[in-house]
Amino acid sequence: MNGAESLVRSLLASGVDTCFANPGTSEMHFVAALDQVEGMRCILGMAETVVTGAADGYGRMAGKPAATLLHCGPGFANGLANVHNARRANSPMVNIVGDQATYHRPYDAPLTSDTEGLARASSHWVRTSASSTTVGADAAAAVQAANTAPGQIATLILPADTAWNDGGVVAAPLPVPARPRVAPDTLRTIAQVLRRKEPAMLVLYGQALSEAGLAAANRVAHVSGAKLRTPTQVSRMARGRGRVPVDRIPYVIDGAIKALVGIKHVILVGAKPPTGFFAYPGKPSLMAPPDSDTYVLARPEQDAIAALDALADELGAPRLVPIPEAGTKPELLRGKFEPEAFAVTLAALLPENCIVSEDGVTSGRGLFAPTFNAAPMDWLQNTGGAIGHAFPCATGAAIACPERKVVCLQADGAGMYSLQALWTQGREKLDVVNVVFANQIYKILYGELVSVGAKPGRASNELFDLARPELDWVKLAGGMGMEATRVDTLETFADVFKSACGSKGPFLIEFRI
Ligand SMILES: Cc1ncc(C[n+]2csc(CCOP(=O)(O)OP(=O)(O)O)c2C)c(N)n1
Numbered sequence: 176m177n178g179a180e181s182l183v184r185s186l187l188a189s190g191v192d193t194c195f196a197n198p199g200t201s202e203m204h205f206v207a208a209l210d211q212v213e214g215m216r217c218i219l220g221m222a223e224t225v226v227t228g229a230a231d232g233y234g235r236m237a238g239k240p241a242a243t244l245l246h247c248g249p250g251f252a253n254g255l256a257n258v259h260n261a262r263r264a265n266s267p268m269v270n271i272v273g274d275q276a277t278y279h280r281p282y283d284a285p286l287t288s289d290t291e292g293l294a295r296a297s298s299h300w301v302r303t304s305a306s307s308t309t310v311g312a313d314a315a316a317a318v319q320a321a322n323t324a325p326g327q328i329a330t331l332i333l334p335a336d337t338a339w340n341d342g343g344v345v346a347a348p349l350p351v352p353a354r355p356r357v358a359p360d361t362l363r364t365i366a367q368v369l370r371r372k373e374p375a376m377l378v379l380y381g382q383a384l385s386e387a388g389l390a391a392a393n394r395v396a397h398v399s400g401a402k403l404r405t406p407t408q409v410s411r412m413a414r415g416r417g418r419v420p421v422d423r424i425p426y427v428i429d430g431a432i433k434a435l436v437g438i439k440h441v442i443l444v445g446a447k448p449p450t451g452f453f454a455y456p457g458k459p460s461l462m463a464p465p466d467s468d469t470y471v472l473a474r475p476e477q478d479a480i481a482a483l484d485a486l487a488d489e490l491g492a493p494r495l496v497p498i499p500e501a502g503t504k505p506e507l508l509r510g511k512f513e514p515e516a517f518a519v520t521l522a523a524l525l526p527e528n529c530i531v532s533e534d535g536v537t538s539g540r541g542l543f544a545p546t547f548n549a550a551p552m553d554w555l556q557n558t559g560g561a562i563g564h565a566f567p568c569a570t571g572a573a574i575a576c577p578e579r580k581v582v583c584l585q586a587d588g589a590g591m592y593s594l595q596a597l598w599t600q601g602r603e604k605l606d607v608v609n610v611v612f613a614n615q616i617y618k619i620l621y622g623e624l625v626s627v628g629a630k631p632g633r634a635s636n637e638l639f640d641l642a643r644p645e646l647d648w649v650k651l652a653g654g655m656g657m658e659a660t661r662v663d664t665l666e667t668f669a670d671v672f673k674s675a676c677g678s679k680g681p682f683l684i685e686f687r688i
Pocket of ligand 1: 256535536537538560561562586587588589590614615616617618619620
């Protein structure tokens, strides 16, 4: 058995059975091994950012890693933005990066690069296989690292000769450490703080945004009066009717600061201290008031659900507490696109148990509160701010959950970074309804320009305008084998969206704004 075959067999033994790929010459033995070994589903992405973004969406929904197959340092570099987003989401991911044969590296052939350096910039775990005999063990270690809470990026670099040489050994899966529990002292300290009934906020992320985590957080809020919030972007959140309605800390810095005004105690549950997306002249970096205190109930890798439930018990909360009412009533509104009205309309249309993959930028900002009363679903967002995430993420989520409808909400400028994902959706016949917010500008950047104290002028107009020439999403989708329709009112959107959700398979709606 050669190293490549031992790699495929070891990945399968460790539970990795899906591989998003864009291979090249140095990966040919891995590809040949995929031909020989049954059981690995291979999905081609026609850009590495599609490959890595799809692996992110898959990891978030499957709760286990997919493998990616990438070509040398430059292939990995092309996928880096969505590896970055996946790292921020704590997604499990195993990247297999082919590279020059060990003995060929000194000759500095064209595709030779600092692959390890590129990998280290964005991975929690990096290893270059030294020989075909260790490749299997390296694969098992990579999967173990990826599965270690809260979910990690593992990158295994495979010099071509370690793949083609004989002597491969299939490795057994390695044990994954359980999530560490929160220390009783921490629980007692935070319970004491909350008993004071001073203004407090729990900031929830990761596991705390699962249905069980939210229910436990709601118990704490019910008994203590603490507010609940998520960071500006969530990796995966159980939302809709029957789920505890928790709003995000707004993106716009003034709104974010306002959301925390008067808070005395910020309690982090799998989250980082709320921080501005960027620094702005004269504005603080941290969103909590300077006289507040910050506590860590659970670090991202700790068992946040158990910690929240134990904290609720410590505070004497009942097991079952009512879910607070919040948000607007979903209804089908009419007229032109306006973020709030779109959100209210979408809330009336989202299919039960769907997955929403959202990178809506300014068009997506107001989506949270109006969709509190939508059908129960999971919501995935771009956690790292590297735009062009929703199309690939939706693609991976649809592979992970073929029985669920995926709704992809993608801003047009951001969508142009990774629109090749539409081709993969078409080829794999994935059940995704893509909605493109076609406002034909980089709208957010006008706001950012003003926020840093500058004024729009000739150059900024030149750099933010996307209408010359116009992007035609119906043609772009059609050119990749996907049916598509253009709408420009909420009522036509509702008709087309309903019909797209009524049948299986990929579809694109261009919403002209
Ligand atoms: C990888 C990456 N490149 C560039 C940016 C900078 N950037 C942030 S938002 C944005 C434009 C977004 O425009 P669009 O997707 O059309 O959404 P809109 O602002 O119109 O709502 C750009 C270029 C980024 N965040 N990430």
